[in-house]
Amino acid sequence: MPYRWPADTDFVPWELDVLDRRCGACGRRMHICDHRFRHLHTLEGPVELICKLNHCPDPHCPGHTRTKSPEVEATIAPPHWAIGWDVFCWIGHRRFSRHWAIPQIRAELLDAHRIKLSDDAIGQYIHRYQAMLAARQQDPEALLRLYQAVDEIILSIDGLQPEKGHETLYVVRELTCKRVWFAEALISATADEVRRLIAQAKGWTEALGKPVALWLSDRQDAFVTGIAAEFPGVPHRYCQNHFLRDVARPVLEADSHTKVQMRKKVRGLRKIEQAVLKRRGVAGPEPAAGADAAATTAVIIEPVESAASPADPAGAVVLDYCPSVRGILNDDQGGPLQPPGLRMARALDEVRESIQHNLDEKKGGSRNSNSVAWPVASTGASTK
Ligand SMILES: [Zn+2]
Structure with missing residues (x-):
């Protein structure tokens, strides 16, 4: 360089x-x-x-x-x-501990230390840092020291796919010391290839001289057969997360069905928004989103049509509700313990209550449509 x-x-x-x-x-x-x-x-x-x-x-x-x-x-x-070791360590630390991107590292080196390096050069130093770190992680003597006080070892193997279509990275981890032992990208994870990794883990445990108490993985055939062959007699437990996911599958299917039903019922957001904008004579992009599309469509439309004032407070309320409801409908977050359909139902209920609350206020004489009681759950929902 x-x-x-x-x-x-x-x-x-x-x-x-x-x-x-x-x-x-x-x-x-x-x-x-x-x-x-x-x-x-x-x-x-x-x-x-x-x-x-x-x-x-x-x-x-x-x-x-x-x-x-x-x-x-x-x-x-x-x-x-x-660069000296000090700059090298500075770069590696910013990259891997603070997760800085290369352009940020380059800018900070220049601003704080007047060190001018290209993105390419920083990329190469990061590569070397990674290689040294990996070598250090796998240094047998360092491992022996680390595992001195450990009585038994718990191993896990899993395949991680960074993105669809990418090769899968198989990672062997040790759970008592929470340490990645090694990882390898396998283009085709045949039973033989996977078994080779499991055999490698066996070599490590033998070098450490520690018994293996347990293996954890999902139920991929290659894992099950490979572990049984290399570690006869060692218990092999199915990963709790996978287990929970499978047990919860019927619930999640029902939940997904419910979501579809709710989305069928609560729809036409776009039409509601366009109706408001049209009535206002706005062709361009006003607050381009939102009406409260909730199941209460008819209820909402009515005050909109009656609001003839140029300020159109009711229309503004409608346009405010829409993105909120859209966010609720698009929110697919949540796992087996927080089924997304349940969250959606709760959030839509809050919207309905909120709208009802506003209508009640209006009947009570207050025409101030700006005092909107916002549904709490919907504020966290993203508007995609
Ligand atoms: Zn001499």
Whole structure:
């Protein structure tokens, strides 16, 4: 990665000496034979490393043709890098701990540290950071230390698909230390391929010398057969989340059916909005959304038609309700424990009550249509 420095860069010189100057071959004291100059970004500013290179003065010694670099050089920056370890760690931390995007990292490096790097260069450093991190995560000695106090191991395997059509990433995790052991993208997850990963996990547990108490996964055939073959006698439990989802399937199907029914009943939002806009003589995009499409369509239309004032407060109310109801109808969030249809029914009930509340107020003499009692649930719904 050749880096172009501006001509007027003000480098701070750092002179580095070889500390152990005995020749590795003959033991004589080595001489300085050359200098290597390197330019680097550090968080404290641009630095010029002046590395004094040593060799053995005896022309007949094998140490004569080799040079030795100062030992500390590699602790400041790896060879050929334009940044020091400190900048490298700063980038990796921002990316993986704070989840910054590359353009944000680039801008902050420039603003806060006057370090100018291209997106490409930052991308490459992030790649290396990732590789080092992965190597570190899988370092057997570090793992041994981590698992020293652990009595038994609980393993899980799952396939994650980042996006439809992408290859599936199979991840083996250990749950007592909450650690990803390893992951591999398999284009075709045949039983043999999956079993290879499970065998790899077995190799790790053997290296750690710890018993496996339990395996967790979904019920993919390849998982079931692979785990049974590699870990005979180890209990294999079905993932609770998958289990719950399957148990709840009839409920979710009924819930989905109910949603369809509610959507059938509560519809025509667009027509209601257009009617209001037409009556106002608005062709363009006014508050382009909304009427309260709730099941109370007829109730709503009536005050709209009777409101002849140019200010059209009733029309405004209608146009305010519409996006809210649309959001309720489009909200598909919720799992087995919060079926989306139930949430939808609750939210629509609140809308109905809210409309009724407004109509009652009006009958009571108040013509202030702006005092709308908003349904609480609907405010959280997104208007897609
Ligand atoms: Zn020598």
